[in-house]
Amino acid sequence: MSTAMNFGTKSFQPRPPDKGSFPLDHFGECKSFKEKFMKCLRDNNFENALCRNQSKEYLECRMNRQLMAQEPLEKLGFRDLINGKSEKK
Amino acid sequence: MGGLWRPRWRPIVFCGWRWSHPGSPARAAERVEAFLRPGWNGKGDAEWGLRWLGTWTRTSPPARDRAVQPPRRPKSTNPFTRAQEEDWRRRNKTVLTYVVAAAVGMLGASYAAVPLYRLYCQTTGLGGSAVAGHASDQIENMVPVKDRIIKVTFNADVHASLQWNFRPQQTEIYVVPGETALAFYKAKNPTDKPVIGISTYNVVPFEAGQYFNKIQCFCFEEQRLNPQEEVDMPVFFYIDPEFAEDPKMVNVDLITLSYTFFEAKEGYKLPVPGYN
Numbered sequence: 517m518s519t520a521m522n523f524g525t526k527s528f529q530p531r532p533p534d535k536g537s538f539p540l541d542h543f544g545e546c547k548s549f550k551e552k553f554m555k556c557l558r559d560n561n562f563e564n565a566l567c568r569n570q571s572k573e574y575l576e577c578r579m580n581r582q583l584m585a586q587e588p589l590e591k592l593g594f595r596d597l598i599n600g601k602s603e604k605k
Numbered sequence: 606m607g608g609l610w611r612p613r614w615r616p617i618v619f620c621g622w623r624w625s626h627p628g629s630p631a632r633a634a635e636r637v638e639a640f641l642r643p644g645w646n647g648k649g650d651a652e653w654g655l656r657w658l659g660t661w662t663r664t665s666p667p668a669r670d671r672a673v674q675p676p677r678r679p680k681s682t683n684p685f686t687r688a689q690e691e692d693w694r695r696r697n698k699t700v701l702t703y704v705v706a707a708a709v710g711m712l713g714a715s716y717a718a719v720p721l722y723r724l725y726c727q728t729t730g731l732g733g734s735a736v737a738g739h740a741s742d743q744i745e746n747m748v749p750v751k752d753r754i755i756k757v758t759f760n761a762d763v764h765a766s767l768q769w770n771f772r773p774q775q776t777e778i779y780v781v782p783g784e785t786a787l788a789f790y791k792a793k794n795p796t797d798k799p800v801i802g803i804s805t806y807n808v809v810p811f812e813a814g815q816y817f818n819k820i821q822c823f824c825f826e827e828q829r830l831n832p833q834e835e836v837d838m839p840v841f842f843y844i845d846p847e848f849a850e851d852p853k854m855v856n857v858d859l860i861t862l863s864y865t866f867f868e869a870k871e872g873y874k875l876p877v878p879g880y881n
Contacts, residue, residue: 593785
């Protein structure tokens with residue numbers, strides 16, 4: 517929360533997330549997918565655009581193991597990745 | 606009539622006053638009655654009578670009589686119009702009651718508006734944003750703005766009373782507006798007791814924070830860590846494509862996302878704005 521007590525200046529308003537909170541992965545079921553994603557990030561100089569496949573796979577893992585509400589991938593912004601993996605690397 | 610104004614008058618004097626005082630209404634009534642008597646064929650036609658009556662209004666009662674207000678009585682003596690006047694009075698009272706009730710109702714509505722609006726926000730899930738349903742349809746259709754690369758850095762803080770090890774797993778990530786991105790934090794509970802934490806976040810610069818949308822994260826809900834447990838906490842977010850069109854955001858290339866964990870005690874509620 518913003519600590520700037522100035523009256524009149526815009527302060528930060530935290531908003532709750534659109535789809536709520538991720539349940540905690542207590543048993544590390546999707547840890548391997550996470551590791552793949554982190555490795556991809558480190559290799560590509562932390563560019564998110566190049567690692568979207570791995571992030572898609574991590575979210576699919578979560579959905580399969582009841583750690584995330586099932587959502588069609590278009591709604592998560594992965595529309596271009598569903599049709600062909602040739603779109604992006 | 607005169608008796609009301611001169612209570613201690615003796616009858617004789619009273620009579621004399623009545624006859625001699627031209628302005629008294631009793632005398633005027635007597636004058637009128639003279640015309641109303643059947644068979645009167647006095648000084649002239651009705652016109653003359655009206656003119657003569659008109660003179661009475663000019664010789665209005667003297668000031669001292671006007672100062673003493675008689676108790677409220679119907680303005681006319683005619684029984685039919687009196688009933689009508691009573692009816693008007695009743696109607697006026699009803700209308701006045703309605704108007705006063707409406708005013709009080711408006712005042713009450715203005716007080717009730719605050720909790721009602723909060724209820725409305727909670728049920729419709731708008732939570733302060735004026736546009737409903739912006740979330741999932743927008744994500745489906747948004748197009749990444751490829752030429753605007755933004756660096757998002759991550760920060761992790763912990764309140765002094767919480768003994769977790771909480772840190773981000775990447776220092777920064779490069780995203781473009783309109784593209785969903787995933788980032789990880791890691792938290793470890795090194796104590797021997799389960800600890801429940803709850804977190805909030807902050808985005809700097811503040812104006813860019815309104816474009817920072819989290820699809821799913823781990824904030825604002827209690828997260829329980831068992832003893833010696835370590836978990837990955839993901840944040841799935843995107844930056845609104847309208848960020849690229851905002852002239853105030855032209856110079857913004859760095860956004861910092863900062864999470865802070867607090868210990869959740871019994872009955873502790875994070876002061877989330879708009880939700881109580």
